[in-house]
Amino acid sequence: MLLRVLTRLAVLLASLAVSSLVVFAFMAVLPGDPARVALGVNASEAAVQQLRSDFGLDRPLPTQYLEWVRGLLTLDLGESYISRAAIAPQVLDRAQVTLWLVGAGMVVAVLVAVPLGSLAALTSRSPLGVLLSAVSQLGVAVPAFLAGILLVAVFAVGLGWLPASGWTPPAQDPGRFLSQLVLPASSLGLVQGAVLARYVRSAVLEVLGEDYLRTARAKGLRPGPALVRHGLRNAAVPVVTVLGLQLATLLVGAVVVERVFVVPGLGSLLLDAVANRDLVVIQDVVMLLVAAVLVINFVVDLLYLAIDPRLRTAR
Amino acid sequence: MSGRGSRRGGAAVLVGGALVALVVLMALLSFLWTPHDPTLVDARVRLQGPSPAYWLGTDRFGRDLVSQLMVGARTTVYVGLVAVGIAALVGVPLGVLAAMAPRWLGELLMRANDLLLAFPALLLAVMLAAVLGAGTGVAMVAIGVSTVPSFARVVRAGSLQVLRSDFVLAARAAGRRPWGVAVRHVLPNVAGLVIVQASVAFAIAVLAEAALSFLGFGTPPPTPSWGRMLQESQSLLFTDPRLAVVPGVAVAAAVLGFNLLGDGLRDRLDPRLEARR
Numbered sequence: 001m002l003l004r005v006l007t008r009l010a011v012l013l014a015s016l017a018v019s020s021l022v023v024f025a026f027m028a029v030l031p032g033d034p035a036r037v038a039l040g041v042n043a044s045e046a047a048v049q050q051l052r053s054d055f056g057l058d059r060p061l062p063t064q065y066l067e068w069v070r071g072l073l074t075l076d077l078g079e080s081y082i083s084r085a086a087i088a089p090q091v092l093d094r095a096q097v098t099l100w101l102v103g104a105g106m107v108v109a110v111l112v113a114v115p116l117g118s119l120a121a122l123t124s125r126s127p128l129g130v131l132l133s134a135v136s137q138l139g140v141a142v143p144a145f146l147a148g149i150l151l152v153a154v155f156a157v158g159l160g161w162l163p164a165s166g167w168t169p170p171a172q173d174p175g176r177f178l179s180q181l182v183l184p185a186s187s188l189g190l191v192q193g194a195v196l197a198r199y200v201r202s203a204v205l206e207v208l209g210e211d212y213l214r215t216a217r218a219k220g221l222r223p224g225p226a227l228v229r230h231g232l233r234n235a236a237v238p239v240v241t242v243l244g245l246q247l248a249t250l251l252v253g254a255v256v257v258e259r260v261f262v263v264p265g266l267g268s269l270l271l272d273a274v275a276n277r278d279l280v281v282i283q284d285v286v287m288l289l290v291a292a293v294l295v296i297n298f299v300v301d302l303l304y305l306a307i308d309p310r311l312r313t314a315r
Numbered sequence: 316m317s318g319r320g321s322r323r324g325g326a327a328v329l330v331g332g333a334l335v336a337l338v339v340l341m342a343l344l345s346f347l348w349t350p351h352d353p354t355l356v357d358a359r360v361r362l363q364g365p366s367p368a369y370w371l372g373t374d375r376f377g378r379d380l381v382s383q384l385m386v387g388a389r390t391t392v393y394v395g396l397v398a399v400g401i402a403a404l405v406g407v408p409l410g411v412l413a414a415m416a417p418r419w420l421g422e423l424l425m426r427a428n429d430l431l432l433a434f435p436a437l438l439l440a441v442m443l444a445a446v447l448g449a450g451t452g453v454a455m456v457a458i459g460v461s462t463v464p465s466f467a468r469v470v471r472a473g474s475l476q477v478l479r480s481d482f483v484l485a486a487r488a489a490g491r492r493p494w495g496v497a498v499r500h501v502l503p504n505v506a507g508l509v510i511v512q513a514s515v516a517f518a519i520a521v522l523a524e525a526a527l528s529f530l531g532f533g534t535p536p537p538t539p540s541w542g543r544m545l546q547e548s549q550s551l552l553f554t555d556p557r558l559a560v561v562p563g564v565a566v567a568a569a570v571l572g573f574n575l576l577g578d579g580l581r582d583r584l585d586p587r588l589e590a591r592r
Contacts, residue, residue: 015430022434026442037446141571143522145529146563149549153556164552252435256526260549271530274445282445286438293433 027283038081098265108189117200139194148187148260165262184261203235244300248293327579334572342388351379383539390540395520401459406466414474436461473505507584514577
């Protein structure tokens with residue numbers, strides 16, 4: 001068990017190292033001259049030279065790389081080439097917003113997927129089950145940003161129940177915060193919920209065939225309560241794994257959804273940085289997102305080992 | 316699950332195939348004919364509703380929606396084909412190699428493959444666009460590269476299965492080189508898996524292309540694309556939601572079509588499902 005955990009940890013660290021090299025190669029080596037890219041072709045040679053020496057771009061690449069990694073590890077993300085502002089405070093600020101969005105999206109996904117998937121499994125032989133499967137199939141086909149646009153069209157434009165865009169920090173005005181969170185979180189969560197519902201359905205179908213559920217039914221429990229009391233926990237193992245892996249998808253989906261709803265999260269920071277050719281910011285945010293995905297996958301792996309003891313001894 | 320499963324697979328192939336055919340036909344027809352010039356700006360007919368002259372109406376520049384939709388289908392199919400092509404060209408040999416190579420090399424290749432999973436199309440496209448500028452090529456490469464891992468994984472699993480079979484053993488015993496085994500025996504037997512994966516990957520490519528164009532990292536204007544039609548519709552959502560619904564339905568229909576086609580084909584080709592029938 002310990003060996004397996006250590007092996008996974010070693011793989012995680014190696015993956016982080018390699019991906020940091022990839023990101024660095026993309027943003028610092030591929031452009032040829034990052035200072036020139038940042039300032040544009042019309043900048044004077046003196047200005048470019050100034051930027052190079054200000055940000056240490058004239059040092060050897062290995063030194064630059066190690067400096068960058070050291071900064072990442074100590075949460076010193078450097079300064080923007082463009083605004084010269086420190087990047088770390090901005091990233092922390094924006095990351096909170098994105099985490100709210102992703103967390104709320106996750107809640108919506110589970111709230112949609114567990115009932116929808118379970119019902120689809122319970123009714124798998126009836127027209128209702130087929131209809132529910134079709135609905136989740138349709139949900140999978142709708143990208144989150146499109147769901148966002150459609151939700152705005154219905155709930156903000158048509159009915160006027162919720163604001164179409166914007167963001168208020170929860171500490172400032174909780175009510176307003178929630179009303180602005182509902183639509184972006186739903187557009188992320190509904191789509192992921194449709195994906196998740198398919199896994200819930202097959203997990204529940206599997207569980208429905210188990211002996212202990214038949215016993216529960218024999219005791220006189222009706223199918224629904226029997227499933228809720230005995231089945232769902234067992235069906236949870238594969239679903240939790242998928243949910244963990246979906247966190248990564250949600251994180252990236254949030255980048256686009258933030259654009260739709262003008263939410264000042266990491267995604268907006270990243271896209272604004274691309275528009276401004278602010279290479280350090282892009283480098284930092286991309287690395288942060290990639291690291292988050294890798295760490296999430298690692299944690300899911302560990303959770304999986306913890307939940308299912310059979311896997312601990314396998315191979 | 317017996318007869319029902321096969322029939323349901325059949326229905327999925329039928330509906331999925333029809334939707335895919337519709338998108339491809341729209342794209343092909345757009346080379347020969349569109350109702351109007353999709354990029355023609357005409358202020359006199361801006362924001363018109365559906366009419367005999369403009370079947371789905373016009374956008375805020377007076378451009379015909381049907382024509383834009385048709386040429387947008389071309390963009391979608393083009394980006395999808397190239398992206399899936401890149402993914403298959405890299406992923407299939409990678410998967411076969413990882414299955415046939417010595418264990419340590421196979422493991423290493425799959426670890427590298429897993430690492431690629433941490434770079435979704437969007438992040439790759441953002442990095443490429445920042446350095447090289449946004450464009451169709453950037454979108455295709457980003458989507459293609461990010462889809463490589465799914466191909467490699469599926470092909471490796473399939474190849475491992477084929478490699479354990481008697482006919483491969485016989486071929487090896489007869490002295491056929493690994494290369495020959497790969498080309499003559501492994502590839503033909505994983506072809507079905509690759510086709511299924513290609514269909515599913517196409518759906519992902521359509522989604523990714525729409526998202527990238529929506530963010531402005533895809534096909535640049537004035538070439539119509541569904542993602543940018545959606546992006547342009549956003550500012551007019553309060554006055555004319557039709558502009559969002561039309562390309563939105565197109566994206567969803569295309570993705571649904573490729574997903575259904577892939578699922579249906581998988582049901583038909585998966586030997587494990589076959590045994591259960």
